Amino acid sequence: MAAANRDAFWAPSSKVNPDLARERESATFDVRELTHIIDGSPDRTKRRKELENLLYSEPVFRDVGRLSMERDEIYEQGVLKSIKLFEWSRKYKWDDDDFELASRLANHDISMSLQHAMFIPAIERLASDTQKAKWLPRALHYEMIGTYAQTELGHGTNLMELETTATFDPERNEFIMNSPTVTSMKWWPGALGKSSNTAIVLAQLIVKGKNHGLHPFLVPLRSMEDHTPLPGISVGDIGPKMALNCIDNGFLIMKNVRIPRENMFMKNAEVTRDGRFISRGVDKANYATMVLVRVKITRWAFESLSDGATTAVRYSVVRRQSSLKPGERELQVLDYQSQQYKVLPALAASYAFLMTNRSLHRLYDSVHADIMAGNTKLLAELHCQSSALKAYMSEVVVQLLELCRQACGGHGYLASSGIGLLCASSAPLVTVEGENSVLYQQAARYLMKQVAKAVVGDPVASGFQYLLTQSSSDRPDIRIQNLADCGNLDTLLQVYQRMAFSVVTGAARKLQMAIESGVEQHVAWNNNMVSLIQAARFYALHGIAKEAGYFLATPTLTPDQFELVRAAELQAMAKVRHDAVPLVDAFDLHDICLHSALGCYDGNVYERLYALAQTSSLNKTQVHPAYYKHIRGLVKDGQKQLRQQSKL
């Protein structure tokens, strides 16, 4: 498609699909007002619009041609987007919120995303004041393009077993960085393959033959002159992925790479000139960057899910298919209860996740400020909450996005629907920054400690008071006698707290019994891992319906009460269905950001599907070269054989 057509592609049309228009006319609330709440304030809405105008005035951010690009072009486009954002950030002095918002408007589809997602935050959190003064300007002015290189080919979860070494050489006052085995090469870090010239490398610190555990080191990778790899450095791209192919996730092998002693991040520990190791912060303070990214991932979860819900809801009111009664007009598919059951949980969860991210971010900001002031008292609770919510929200996003895709029928399987790419781009959220089953266990570990405190009447962390308030009676005693009760949020909170209390204390009891029976702690833990992970997982009515077992197998709800909840859930869906379009319109996603022929604001789905089909590289010629190379011969042979047969 020519550049001009590409620009026309996303221009909003004055002709709006009538079904979609009618849905908007019947909104029961002020959409703009809700948009302000979603953005955070009217000012943030205004700011978002300004940034949309800035980004979408640049062809590279409108990339309609993206659907048929080769990886090198996708990577280069991602680099160009990165550079644009970096230049604007420097020119307009963006703060973190502006940068994060601009990155979101670009769908995080930027090759050097780690610069602001991890590299700069790691320097801010792990470097001494002297090191920050030296390195932050170089990172903020983009002389240093960096990545966060922790995962290795052989280990991602188990940090204790990472093999990269940093050995102190007192003779030359340097560290010698090495990748001693094939499994020790760094593998996966974003922008490591071709973009970065510097890496924060997590390595086992060896001083005078003693291993002092995992510490971060600043390692130059490529020449600042011509970007060639420095001596001892072997670096490259690890190959195409399911999505996110603008990012050059890379490998790094270091052979006797020497860095100055001052390149060890020294906020939490240091090696003195005479080779003494000094530890300063809490043991896990060096894990601070991972906690921050887990909190960011809960925001990305909201963004991905609101994209998917917008596409699926708008398409489900435009698409008419089949009739409930022969001869009647075909139904908008969103009027099928089964379609509501597929699509509306994603809409409901989007709003729930937006609020959850805000609450978690407030906790993070407060605890981070404490930690920077030397008070790590709430670090463990933050670690628990960020681990559990990152795991749960990413898991739910992946599940609900797939349901949104399925709800769009065959067209949902087209790249031009945008929803397949969304599923594939969001898929790694269950893995990055800590694989979910591992993070659930981190949360479960903290929960078990809270139970142990509750049992002896000691104070428990603020987020776990329900462990003290719920009774351990084995009979349900929650007041749910009619549909109205099911809509009472305090009642629903009590339902969840009662269930959580039962599941968490149940897991603790099983673990305790196993240990008391003589089974070793780590074996007991593994044998009860599913119960422990469940204890670390749980959103309102749909959550109860979906997890029926846990609400019925514990003294939480009677079967009759559960049936009331199910009925209330379907009643709520019918109610939400009425406002489904205004509720997704309130996310106010620009068509370029949503990038979907099915979810576009004007609902002209069929015209856009056809227009995008024209961009298929196969349509460059009426007869594809493959005909002349292969198909013609086959047809001619067939004709020849038929002629011969007819003569027989």
Ligand SMILES: CCCCCCCCCCCCC/C=C/C(=O)SCCNC(=O)CCNC(=O)[C@H](O)C(C)(C)COP(=O)(O)OP(=O)(O)OC[C@H]1O[C@@H](n2cnc3c(N)ncnc32)[C@H](O)[C@@H]1OP(=O)(O)O
């Ligand atoms: C609109 C579309 C949007 C789409 C967007 C898509 C973008 C997708 C791409 C994004 C990519 C982002 C970049 C990704 C980066 C990465 O992945 S970086 C690498 C991440 N790696 C990990 O997270 C590793 C996970 N493993 C661990 O964290 C640890 O190994 C462990 C599992 C936690 C185990 O720790 P360990 O020290 O080995 O032992 P434990 O005994 O379990 O822990 C000891 C105590 O320390 C406490 N603790 C552990 N971690 C932390 C922490 N982070 N903070 C604070 N405290 C921590 C733990 O609770 C124990 O405490 P006690 O119980 O008191 O002993």
Ligand SMILES: Cc1cc2nc3c(=O)[nH]c(=O)nc-3n(C[C@H](O)[C@H](O)[C@H](O)COP(=O)(O)OP(=O)(O)OC[C@H]3O[C@@H](n4cnc5c(N)ncnc54)[C@H](O)[C@@H]3O)c2cc1C
């Ligand atoms: C798109 C993407 C971007 C990434 N970016 C970066 C980056 O910038 N920097 C970086 O350092 N890393 C990065 N990573 C790596 C990521 O952090 C790791 O993939 C992640 O930590 C999981 O480690 P692993 O892949 O080695 O899986 P493993 O740790 O080998 O786990 C494999 C599977 O084993 C199971 N498992 C493992 N341990 C346990 C356990 N204790 N209990 C129960 N089950 C377990 C789980 O099912 C897990 O999925 C990225 C990965 C992806 C996919």
